[in-house]
Amino acid sequence: MLITLGSPPTDAETDAWHAVVTAAHVLDLPASVPEPSRSETAGKLRLPPVSGRNKHLVSTAADGSYDGVASLVLFTEEPHLHTAFLDVLVVRPDARRGGVGAALWTAIRDELAAAGRTSVSTVLELGGAGEAFVDSLGFTNVLPLGWYVMRVRQTLDDVPEPALPPGLRFADWSGVVPDALAEGFSRAHDAMEDTPGGALEERVPRWDTGRVRAAARLIEDRGGAILTSAVIDTTAGDAVVGYTELVLRDPAGTRAVQYDTVVVPSHRGRGLGRAVKRHLLGTLHELHPGIREISTTVADSNTSMIAVNEALGYRRERPVGLFLAKL
Secondary structure, rough: OOOOOOOOOOHHHHHHHHHHHHHHHHOOOOOOOOOOOHHHHHHHOOOOOOOOEEEEEEEOOOOOOOOEEEEEEEEEOOOOOOOEEEEEEEEEEEHHOOOOOHHHHHHHHHHHHHOOEEEEEEEEOOOOOHHHHHOOOEEEEEEEEEEEEEEEHHHHHEEEEEEEEOOEEEEEEEEEEEEEEHHHHHHHHHOOOOOOOOOOOOOOOOHHHHHHHHHHHHHHOOOEEEEEEEEEEEEHHOOEEEEEEEEOOOOOOOOEEEEEEOOOHHHOOOOHHHHHHHHHHHHHHOOOOOOOOOEEEOOOOOOHHHHHHHHOOOOEEEEEEEEEEOO
């Protein structure tokens, strides 16, 4: 039987959902990849992303446990009202090949049709059951990616922090951006527009101070933490010319996730991306010494960022892809 989770879900619903995703994680991912924590699961079920609304669907077993779960993000802002993102579609290992995934997908298609969506995207591991499943549904890999992992202590020991060129300085904060830097920080976010996106139809709208603040608050409200280091041009009114972000989805965990690293076009080619990422490692180790690794995804076509990451000790862990289906 398929049901829709309440908003917010109960503790029992959260526990049943988490049991499915952790069981699938153990089977489908390398042993080196930490399991999602319950607090991370609960945060994503409780709170939708800044630019969308969630639909959480589950397939229930006779004993009340869940055979499978699916989470759909329906974007709520122009120009993305035609598309959506399938964040989760997972079937418990012992319930696979019994039609659970197909039933969840049928329900998802109904939701997409009811919302007038003409496409949907998702990110999947390559070479596994998930890829074979979405291939059968008409999804296409529009952006090959890789997960990369760096060991924090090793990089701190082996890679000296580069000095910034004259006229530039670092600024660091945890959580929401300070008011004095908010406007410049939001403008710097728009420099992400030239990041490789393949044929993906979902594009981030233009950033403003409200959006960057809301994005940071969402991470904290979900139980996580966000650390940011920025490069400030003191000769241009303290303009933000580059930044990098690290997210701890569960501050009690051992692996953080590298989010955006951006350098505005007029300052590229000066080594600022590498410098600001290395600088933030020191702040991370000081505030959260329990974090041992950082993971990130990079498009295979983004050779410049791959080179920056390799210089900081990142090594490729596994291939993934961003898949798109036209409906």
